Amino acid sequence: MKNMHIVKGVYYDSVTLMLVARELKQIEDVREATLNIATPANIAIMRQAGFEIPEGAHSPDDLLVGLDCPAERQQELFQTARTWLASPPWKKESEKTTYQPKSLDGALSILPEANLALVSIAGRYAAAEATKALERGRNVMLYSDNVSLEDEIRLKQLAHSRGLIVMGPDCGTAVINGKGLGFSNACPTGPVGIVSASGTGLQEVMVQLARRGIGVKHGLGTGGRDVKTEVGGISFVDGLNALARDPDIQVLVAIGKPPAAEVRARILATMEQSGKAGVACFMGDRNHPDAPPVFFATQLEECAQVVSVLLEKGKQVDKATVKQARQALFGSYPVPPPHERKDGYLKGLFTGGTLCYEAQFMAQPIVGPVWSNAPLHSEQKVQGNSLSMTGHCMVDYGEDEFTQGRLHPMIDPSLRTERLLEQLKDPMVGVILFDVVLGYGSAAQPVDELVAALQQAGYREGSSFPTLVCSICGTEEDPQVLSAQRTKLKQAGVKVFESNAAAALFAALLAQSPQGKEEKNG
């Protein structure tokens, strides 16, 4: 029996709601358990799932607890849910008995030397808490999304006026003095300072630098909207200036999708005037001639390559040397022999949004238009529900339509794994490309479920199955250990590459059919 219980005026974060639902589903009598805040979207979803929700005013401060279980157990299991919400069963006893402050001011009384608030609460409350933190003289990393543009501008102007920074909204990654905040990889520290409007973009560049033995002292995130005209790159420019003032930093790096024209100009001017060498990596941009001391890249590994040359040769390095280094990198990317090429579509399934974007940029010149829920051009947006894919297609599973009531795929890749296995059975698919992101914040066992399923399906390289191609964004020092994950994937028959760009290029070349896809669609 499906029954909906409503609790008015309570707050639990989405992760707690999901974990309690998961615990409930492990009880034998429970066919389904779903816990959601009462937004119109969630109400619609739960009604569709067969739960009756009375008409009337519901606010996001109400909690919907949907239980599909025998009628006689409904009340008891609802009480269990409430108990678990208040006192999560997975928490260690010692955690349950320490007092954790319930407010920013409470926390600041305990830790007055705090200099940063890391805010990942629900978007509708995040701006107010961020404002409080700024008013109390603390910097903010705003992981939360669903913060309005107006609030973002106001927060950043407030921060700027006080010599503070707001990293975000929707900022998932930052590194300060070698310490990772949010999703981040265990990388060495060194003479590089990065400001990035892209989360996994920052991760990938840091990992590629680490592979070259180069460390990063600070990697500041700004959130994707910072480089739009309305926000004007406030955080981006303040971040670059702060890095410019740091005597330990020799090279500045700017990462993001191509910014609005006036923001681009401000960013480049800031880098030029910094007195340090710089690399501007605007992904998917058209090629810009290098203008020492600022050099350009349009791909993430390329960015790391250029940084390494600048560090080696100094900021007055000549353009030809840098160009050569780029060519050497591109020339090193593996190319599949013709007999390995596959007849079928290229499908990309990503957990990192920037990696999905870069992969499209790499693939498009080779296979033609790539559809996506986060496309390079709006005309290539996948129609309807992103779960249906047509032609060459790459999906970012971190986008909103997949993360309602669900953990981010970097934390829990099970949905992406499920969809990937479906693609494996599709006779129209020739190549499947995916990313694996390691590090703090990411799943402890990111590939086990996939590898087990591949084994069960009898997947083998060179079989009639689609070819599986991936890259791992990670280091040996990450909790998941890069080599361990690489070994698991290779043993399962997956082709593993050392960068997202290399993997995307290889996958695109595999899928490039001599006749072209138009005929197949015809």
Next chain:
Amino acid sequence: MIELSARLRSADWPEKPVRLQVRHRFSGVMNLVGPDEKRYTLLTRHIDFQPRSLLCASLPAHDATGEEQYSFPPVEVGFDPELRLPFPNPRWKGMWTEWPTLETGLSPEEVEKGVQLPESLLGRGEGFTPAGDDLLSGMLTSLLWLDPVLAERKFLRVEPMLHNTGWFSRQMLLDTMHGCTWKRGKDLCMALCDTDAARLLESVASILQWGHRSGAAWLAGLGVGLCLADAHNGG
């Protein structure tokens, strides 16, 4: 005559043997009533000290039901229930302003009404000691500590209405009104006067572990009194 294996006593535990009758027996605690109707408590854990209590190696095995004479050897004072402290460190204001809205089973409206009409809290809510009584006790503790004039005004309303709640709570409230408190509560008040964050967090946790929600209700009340006193003093 029942001989108790005493270790330490509260400062207000009688010096001579006393006739007591068992009221409640739990695994580590016994509550008894004396001829003066007051509560006397036998404990086995130091942390559970409260007014008129005796720390024993073990509780008497014998299941007495009527009045009995209880004797005990002379032992040192292990706890002084009287709360005489300087003002709390204003650094902790961010902390204590969290406490009035802790989950106690009482709604914010009930809490607000209780602040204006403290007698409305008596006997209200669930628990061995009803949440309303715990809240009231916490509130009176901090008010008496920081704003005795305001505290007395509140007591005057509560005292004639004490029959509206059970014996144990009544005893707790009477002790509170005389400026006496339980060890967990006193530890917290002392931590509030100190500068040590770890000490404060530990003492708050100790209170929250008490009972099902009794500790939270008492802490909420303490927070209410701290906020009122703070506002009254121009904070």
Next chain:
Amino acid sequence: MDSKHAINPLDALLQKGPVVVNMGMESFFHDLQAQEVPVVHVQWRPPLATQGLLQKLQKIGGESS
């Protein structure tokens, strides 16, 4: 702020390294602890009941003379 001598708080953050108040996902708190970053976790609650009651306490306290 005396801009000549006082250090800009963003620069101070970069120099000193992060000392964090974490509000929201508890996994971030654990990851910061694993890196030995000083961090306190806030079991954040929205101001559904808080502000109303606190303001009233402020008012009642202030009036009680």
